[in-house]
Amino acid sequence: MEVSSQKFNDHVHQAVDDANLKGAMGKLTGALRPNRARAVAGLPEFDDYRDHGIAIKMHTLDHIDRYLEEFETNVVANGGHVHWCADEDSARETILGLCRQYDVKTVTKGKSMVTEELGLNAFLDQHGILPLETDLGEYIIQLRGESPSHIIAPATHLQRHDIAQTFRDAHDHLDPNRPMDTAESLTEEARQELREKYGAADAGITGANFMIAETGSTIIVTNEGNGDLTQTLAKTHIVVASMEKILPTMDDAGVMLRLLARSATGQDMSVYTTLSSGPRRPGDLDGPDSFHVVIVDNGRSTMLAGSEREMLRCLRCSACLNHCPVYASIGGHAYGWVYSGPMGKVLTPSLVGLEQTKDLPNASTFCGKCQEVCPMRIPLPKLMRNLRAKQTEQKITPLKQRVLLALWSSLASRPRFYRFVTGMMTGALARMAGPKRVFTWLPFLGNWVQSRDFVAPEGGSFFDRYRASSSPSSSKGEAHD
Amino acid sequence: MSSSARSSRKKPKVGLFVTCLIDAMRPSAGMAALTLLEAAGCEVIVPESQSCCGQPAWNSGDKAAARAVAIPYLDSFDDCDYVVVPSGSCAGMLAHHLVELFEDAPDLRHRQQALAIAAKSHELTSFLVDVLGVTSVPGQIKGRVAYHDSCSSLREMKVKDQPRQLLKAAGAQVVDLDQADTCCGFGGTFSVKYGDISGAMVDGKAQDVEAQHPDLLVAGDMGCLMNIAGRLSRRGSPIAVRHVAEVLAGEMTAPPIGAGSINSDTNGSDKK
Known part of the structure; x- marks a missing residue:
């Protein structure tokens, strides 16, 4: 998918004035945050599961080569095939090659963020293969020609009336006056539209929440069952997964599944947890004729060896997005690529480079809520700070900012002189403000005063008052002159 | 102060880290911190060698600039038992980030001094309650007081109940915000680099404050206070x-x- 993170500030400028988006983002505070809190409170050992899960992930990353090879061995033993793809080009070509091999004209798709990375839908379309998204949210945004705005709820930027209008436009064979004012009616309509297409598809493409080395299985979790239909009704099942989705054992997956659903939607368990362990065997009631797993690197190996390694623990649960006040203010599209919210601010620069994603690691107050709710306790603020440091080292940070910081630092490293200068400035400001005590406008602070007043300094400095005070301890600080 | 002076126990020696924002914008808050520490029986020194903790440069990813700002105060608290900061954010810088900032510093003494400061730094209200066991304060106030949790106080310095306990001890009816653990959108340089986002966030915070109809909003961090006061005023x-x-x-x-x-x-101390 093309990166548009360079236009982050333009996106933000539009997003903060978008009343409809603001309404849609109410889902975060109204449902997702309280639901997670309830689910976590309902499992007193949640933090123990977190520690256990982190240990599993760290171990797996330390030995990822071994577990990926074990996974391949077991997939092949089950009658499936594994394809290794270093980058997005090779992944796209591999998937296209499989489609050609099986004479595929139509594919149904389960929700998969890595296929968004690959821009797979547009690519297949260009090559005469029709991709059809089956996750309700993905289906909606595919009809609208949009990209996902959230890693598990791709249409979260929309309200119900937007979706109703999208369906009226797209399903023009239906009665134009049908009532569409409930979530149920919308879901039912999408279900009817999608049902007939599952059987007609030649291949089903899904992602994977986990790949299990000891069994050669892939696991997806959904709430709609669309994944099951996608992978069992088509003749060919292609799983596309990024390499860090590997786990050693099924027991490990048990730990992660407990963490994932609670962190994501606040469910104890997702409605469907679906395991795929190869093609249909003699005697199986259903299943595909052929089973392929496309393992995508696309920058992960580099991360594994670098300072963003901890980001590879990410389970894609979306808790950091759901709890992020920046995400809640601007929505997911502003981030300009597949991943958004705090995890996107680290993952996107790591995968596509620092140059075109300058703003992403900077647009955070470091409030720390993301790290607090992350089931894998990924130190997201620290990782963003690391990326800022890399920007500074590589002089990607804007020149104006570097010059201002250098000036400020040379001033602040001389405390007495610093206080002399700030004292002059605050004295002048205090006098200018007078009894109003605020400024509604100030030069050089346009970005502050556009939305709030600048409060006037009280006048004088602490150190002046402290020296003047008759406090018995007042002389002791002077020892350090 | 006179009663504690008579006490036979040695007074704890506290270095007050004033913070640059309090020094320049709100001297009263610094003087009040001094009063509270002395009332609790501390001997307080205020080293002149401090300006800013260095956080703006540290959070901008400019380690060299952050070190330059921190070095002048590194040895200023050597003979203090504690460093107390009337800000969760600057306390977080001293207690949690200074060590990382100096972990690979060429001068070994700087690494040691950073470790020493980190081990004895506290946010003001948590120092009063958790370290000194303070249960009463000089101030008296009536009416509804909303306390805003700064993110660094809440998450880095584990400050939550301490200021509320002390406010109640002063007579306040403490009210909680609906989204108490949501950031106000200040974030230091973030507030001017990303004015659109910061503005949207602080508007949410201001509405949350207004919904509780407090007589007074207080917080332990000048950054948040300037931000929220600016939006309330607008x-x-x-x-x-x-x-x-x-x-x-x-x-x-x-x-x-x-x-x-x-x-x-002003229905509290000033009228009594």
């Missing part, structure tokens, strides 16, 4: 805003921060 709200130390010390003669009503918050 919205025309009469809610007064102060640093929590002013209320606890009973030093409320300075007008509130921003344009909030001077009369709405």
Whole structure:
């Protein structure tokens, strides 16, 4: 998918004035945050599961080569095939090659963020293969020609009336006056539209929440069952997964599944947890004729060896997005690529480079809520700070900012002189403000005063008052002159 | 102070880290912090060698600039038992980030000094309650007081109940915000680099404050206070805003921060 993170500030400028988006983002505070809190409170050992899960992930990353090879061995033993793809080009070509091999004209798709990375839908379309998204949210945004705005709820930027209008436009064979004012009616309509297409598809493409080395299985979790239909009704099942989705054992997956659903939607368990362990065997009631797993690197190996390694623990649960006040203010599209919210601010620069994603690691107050709710306790603020440091080292940070910081630092490293200068400035400001005590406008602070007043300094400095005070301890600080 | 002077126990020696924002913007909050520490029986020194903790450069990813700002104060607290900071954010810088900032510093002494400061740094209200066991304060206040949790206080310094306990001890009816653990959108340089996002966030916070109809909003961090007071003032709200130390010390003669009503918050110490 093309990166548009360079236009982050333009996106933000539009997003903060978008009343409809603001309404849609109410889902975060109204449902997702309280639901997670309830689910976590309902499992007193949640933090123990977190520690256990982190240990599993760290171990797996330390030995990822071994577990990926074990996974391949077991997939092949089950009658499936594994394809290794270093980058997005090779992944796209591999998937296209499989489609050609099986004479595929139509594919149904389960929700998969890595296929968004690959821009797979547009690519297949260009090559005469029709991709059809089956996750309700993905289906909606595919009809609208949009990209996902959230890693598990791709249409979260929309309200119900937007979706109703999208369906009226797209399903023009239906009665134009049908009532569409409930979530149920919308879901039912999408279900009817999608049902007939599952059987007609030649291949089903899904992602994977986990790949299990000891069994050669892939696991997806959904709430709609669309994944099951996608992978069992088509003749060919292609799983596309990024390499860090590997786990050693099924027991490990048990730990992660407990963490994932609670962190994501606040469910104890997702409605469907679906395991795929190869093609249909003699005697199986259903299943595909052929089973392929496309393992995508696309920058992960580099991360594994670098300072963003901890980001590879990410389970894609979306808790950091759901709890992020920046995400809640601007929505997911502003981030300009597949991943958004705090995890996107680290993952996107790591995968596509620092140059075109300058703003992403900077647009955070470091409030720390993301790290607090992350089931894998990924130190997201620290990782963003690391990326800022890399920007500074590589002089990607804007020149104006570097010059201002250098000036400020040379001033602040001389405390007495610093206080002399700030004292002059605050004295002048205090006098200018007078009894109003605020400024509604100030030069050089346009970005502050556009939305709030600048409060006037009280006048004088602490150190002046402290020296003047008759406090018995007042002389002791002077020892350090 | 006189009673503690008579005590036979040696007074704890506290270095006050004033913070650059309090020094320049709100001297009253610094003086109030001094009052609170002395009232609790501490001997307080205020080293002149401090300006800013260095956080703006550290969070901008400029380690060299952050070190330059921190080095002058690194040896200023050597003979203190504690370093106390009337800000969760700057306390977080001292207690959690200074060590990382100097972990590969060429001068070994700097690494040791950073470790020493980190081990004895505390946010003001948590120092009073957790370290000194303070249960009463000089200030008295009536009415509804909303306490805003700064993110660094809450998450880095584990400050939550301490300021609320002290406010209750001063007589306040403490009210909680609906989204108490949501950031106000200040974030240091973030507030001017990303004015659109910061503005949207602080508007949400201001509405959350207004919904509780407090007489007074207090917090332990000047950054948040300037941000929220600025937005309340832009919205025309009469809610007064102060640093929590002013209320606890009973030093409320300075007008509130921003344009909030001077009369709405003076029903406490000033009238008694």
